[in-house]
Amino acid sequence: MDDKHQSVVLHINARKVNIDVQEYPIFCGICSSYFDKLRVHSGSRYGQGACLQCDCGAEINLRDGDNIVDWLGIYASKESEVASVKFNFTELFSLQKKHFNLIKGALGYDIYKIRPNSEISLSELIWEIEAFADLEVVPEKASIPAPACVEDWLGLLQMCRLKKS
Numbered sequence: 001m002d003d004k005h006q007s008v009v010l011h012i013n014a015r016k017v018n019i020d021v022q023e024y025p026i027f028c029g030i031c032s033s034y035f036d037k038l039r040v041h042s043g044s045r046y047g048q049g050a051c052l053q054c055d056c057g058a059e060i061n062l063r064d065g066d067n068i069v070d071w072l073g074i075y076a077s078k079e080s081e082v083a084s085v086k087f088n089f090t091e092l093f094s095l096q097k098k099h100f101n102l103i104k105g106a107l108g109y110d111i112y113k114i115r116p117n118s119e120i121s122l123s124e125l126i127w128e129i130e131a132f133a134d135l136e137v138v139p140e141k142a143s144i145p146a147p148a149c150v151e152d153w154l155g156l157l158q159m160c161r162l163k164k165s
């Protein structure tokens with residue numbers, strides 16, 4: 001189980017869940033590889049993130065949302081070469097409205113009714129849903145390197161899909 005409970009935080013209002021990703025992968029488009037470790041967000045001002053160095057020698061600049069990190073732009077450059085990638089975590093981590101609706105349909109857990117206008121970490125939400133529905137999730141790999149809570153979340157969604165079919 002994930003011991004970094006704050007790696008993904010959900011801000012829930014009556015109609016929408018906004019996500020704040022505090023631990024995310026870094027991809028270098030010059031050598032086409034991920035950094036060994038996820039990066040812990042150190043706070044950014046006005047959407048300007050940190051400047052990092054890849055082992056291949058490329059310089060990596062980050063850009064993210066102003067207040068919360070729900071997307072990340074990663075710009076790599078080395079000599080005259082440049083390469084960029086944008087991660088939309090709401091999509092990549094399956095934290096869209098349709099996914100919360102899937103959980104509601106399969107397990108009866110309606111996040112908008114149970115936790116309106118609140119904040120909860122994804123880890124805590126998963127524990128709450130496990131207790132609510134009396135189940136234990138089995139993690140699934142994400143399409144990009146992701147915090148453990150995201151892999152638990154993907155496992156939970158997979159259980160919901162199987163339950164519905």
Ligand SMILES: [Zn+2]
Nearest residue numbers: 028031054056
């Ligand atoms: Zn590189």
